[in-house]
Amino acid sequence: MKIKDIANLTGLSVATISRVMNNHPNVSPETREKVESAIAETGYVPNFLGRNLRVSKTHKILIILPTAGNPFYSEILEAIQEQANHSEYTILIGVTNEDPTLENKYMEMLTTKQVDGAITFLSKYDKYALTQWASQYPLVQCCEYTEGAQITNISVDNEQGAYDAVSYLIRKGHTRIGAIRGQLYFASESDRTAGYKRALEQAGIKYRPEYCHIADYTPEGGFRGAKALMALEEPPTAIFAYGDTIAIGVIKALSETGHIRVGRTDGVRNVAVIGFDDIQLSGMLSPTLSTVYQPKYELGKKSFRLLMDQINKGSDNKECYSIKLMHKLVIRESSEL
Amino acid sequence: MKIKDIANLTGLSVATISRVMNNHPNVSPETREKVESAIAETGYVPNFLGRNLRVSKTHKILIILPTAGNPFYSEILEAIQEQANHSEYTILIGVTNEDPTLENKYMEMLTTKQVDGAITFLSKYDKYALTQWASQYPLVQCCEYTEGAQITNISVDNEQGAYDAVSYLIRKGHTRIGAIRGQLYFASESDRTAGYKRALEQAGIKYRPEYCHIADYTPEGGFRGAKALMALEEPPTAIFAYGDTIAIGVIKALSETGHIRVGRTDGVRNVAVIGFDDIQLSGMLSPTLSTVYQPKYELGKKSFRLLMDQINKGSDNKECYSIKLMHKLVIRESSEL
DNA sequence: AATGGGATTGTAATCGTTTTCAACCCCATT
DNA sequence: AATGGGGTTGAAAACGATTACAATCCCATT
Structure with a gap:
């Protein structure tokens, strides 16, 4: 028919x-x-195959994610989906698992006309290549940015967010502050590390490399990281986790080792924990998680809008924007016990 | 070019x-x-638009999810992605949020040749319509099934899973067993409810409707549900949650009300909790969550394989399979304290 | 030298739409 | 009655690939 x-x-x-x-x-x-x-x-x-060929449009956009499991991305994805549902676009997701081959494969979906545009959550591209991509195709970078690349991107100020969190811990009297970060695969990590160091420096606290533990963004990663930190001969009294998924594992580990006890009566001071992202779960942990809020809904919605603008504007999209949304330090129990 | x-x-x-x-x-x-x-x-x-038209293939498959936020689906999605990466297919996701309009919109992507096939995680379709879809297009139903519809589907035995969980609680001496379930949007829920009832009945325990609370599959839902159950004049001593995301909130609520205390010394008995799904997080809660394991990796992998078989076989896919994978009762702390 | 056949290449149809341009009709205006 | 113009319609050319079929070439065989 x-x-x-x-x-x-x-x-x-x-x-x-x-x-x-x-x-x-x-x-x-x-x-x-x-x-x-x-x-x-x-x-x-x-038949859309015929139509697509003729009008040279797919009405599909690609979301490139580093991982499928992190609720942080799920929540942003939800916002993008909502926007897409109100448009005539459907979204397609690609998960790279940090495999550069896959990153390229997904990017090539732009050149092969399989999608009309893309939102990427990655940052470790070659800046020249990325600029090239962005100049030829509708493309926005969400939650990350690539130093020196010409591409519209939207994120929070990760440096300041980390600074705020660590400064808060310092103000609470902590001087031995550990950090559990990712594997430097993202620009956001470098920024958070910079903020962490700036806060320490400003307070006159020496940066101790052994307090900086590397993990992946999973509860298991945080779990192992916290165990490692607490095994040091002079363990930290507070831990800043680069993601709430990490913080979940940190809290679990500290609970197991007795470094966190809700409603503790033995007079020992609990180890403080602050995370990053403010995923929905963080209010459901015991203790509830203090964290740096990222406006996930706005990040998703705005990314989509920016991409649509590029798609509708056509090929004269020479101007790139770099947009920062506001983060917010959310204090719950994990930093207060 | x-x-x-x-x-x-x-x-x-x-x-x-x-x-x-x-x-x-x-x-x-x-x-x-x-x-x-x-x-x-x-x-x-x-240019894939030209190629796709000519060969009448898109090399894309659609995954229809009820919600984006549930880690249970994320984990299955991860498995599907992995399979897809090894094939020449890319996956496209659609989230319905229980909106029947969207369900249809996504299904129509099959007829309009926007995708080559689909895996749906929904079950409340009209059985005739669903049979019709399945007879014309590559389609598999994952984690759910629709009574009376001719469509290949793959899931665990939800009835038996729930039965196992509740029976276990009964064996541990509980007789007042609450349940927090979804809104009967899924076949799996009806099955779990049936299993719950069968276990009670077999033990000679009367089914009490007020013990059955309805929530959505979120921690917040579980939180409110547990609070409601514990507010009854004769509150349950154990709670069976229809999903681990629900159980997270249940544990949180019970912790707040003092019905769960890890390492409790006051002699009061903790309320037992068993969830369903065994998401990765469940080992990271305090207490760790006892639950009914679903083989998420296998569910995803097998779904994809079944779909590929249909796609490659062509239009003579008259035979439908109904596959059950093994669940497993995983006992951790939340049912043992 | 003619024949046959396998390997290589080209011609042109095809997939199902959209869209330009021309053609047509009909009616009001002059 | 001729003209003009708006409103509708159709013919045919795209869009960019794949592929059946025909054509050609080259070489071994007779």
């Missing part, structure tokens, strides 16, 4: 059928009526 | 270029060489 069948059925030409399908004006009410009833009868639906 | 440009550049015909691109035999080593270097020089990449 194709457009020609409807044409034959109604005795009209394919052009007219097409016009009806696309709500063009200049088609008489009678023929429109006739075509529509024929379509209804036969259950005809247009 | 299209295939014709390469043809002109090399003085060959488009057919030959196409043959080189698709690794056809019967193209002489010299011309292949010549074409390949021309491609390398110009950076030509084929």
